[in-house]
Amino acid sequence: MKKIFLFVLILSAGCSSAGYYPTRDIALAEAAIAAAKEVHAERLASDKYQFAVESLGRAKAYEKQGKYSASKRAARTALQYAEEAEEIAVMKLTQVPGTSKTPDVTDSGNPGD
Numbered sequence: 001m002k003k004i005f006l007f008v009l010i011l012s013a014g015c016s017s018a019g020y021y022p023t024r025d026i027a028l029a030e031a032a033i034a035a036a037k038e039v040h041a042e043r044l045a046s047d048k049y050q051f052a053v054e055s056l057g058r059a060k061a062y063e064k065q066g067k068y069s070a071s072k073r074a075a076r077t078a079l080q081y082a083e084e085a086e087e088i089a090v091m092k093l094t095q096v097p098g099t100s101k102t103p104d105v106t107d108s109g110n111p112g113d
Contacts, residue, residue, distance in 0.1 A: 022063050025075035029056050032082035036089065045088035052081035 033052055036042075041049040055078035062071035 020068060022059060022068050022071035022075055025072045025079070026056070026059050026063065029059065029075045029078035029082060032079045032086070036082045036086035039086055039089040039093060041082075041085035041089040043089075044092045045085035048081045048085035048088065052078045052085060055081060 029052070033049075033056060036045070036049055036052065055074050059071045059074035059078060062068070062074055
């Protein structure tokens with residue numbers, strides 16, 4: 001999931017023509033949404049995930065209209081909400097059933113450790 005994000009980040013770095021066009025921002029938002037979807041954020045953090053998807057749609061529409069500043073803002077909003085949705089989904093996936101706590105990753109599972 002993070003590998004996809006890093007790959008797209010590196011790949012898109014060469015796509016942003018002097019930082020003017022929103023290509024890089026849109027690519028980052030798309031990667032973040034894909035990463036969020038991998039952890040079922042569309043189900044576990046549906047509001048934030050949906051807002052990310054809608055913001056990405058606006059970013060693409062603004063880009064087609066030549067409204068590059070608005071496109072960048074919408075893409076960055078999409079990125080932010082996709083990352084938040086992914087974080088919420090991961091937290092929900094790692095919660096211990098019946099509690100609101102996440103498992104202790106340092107716990108070996110042996111009593112007294």
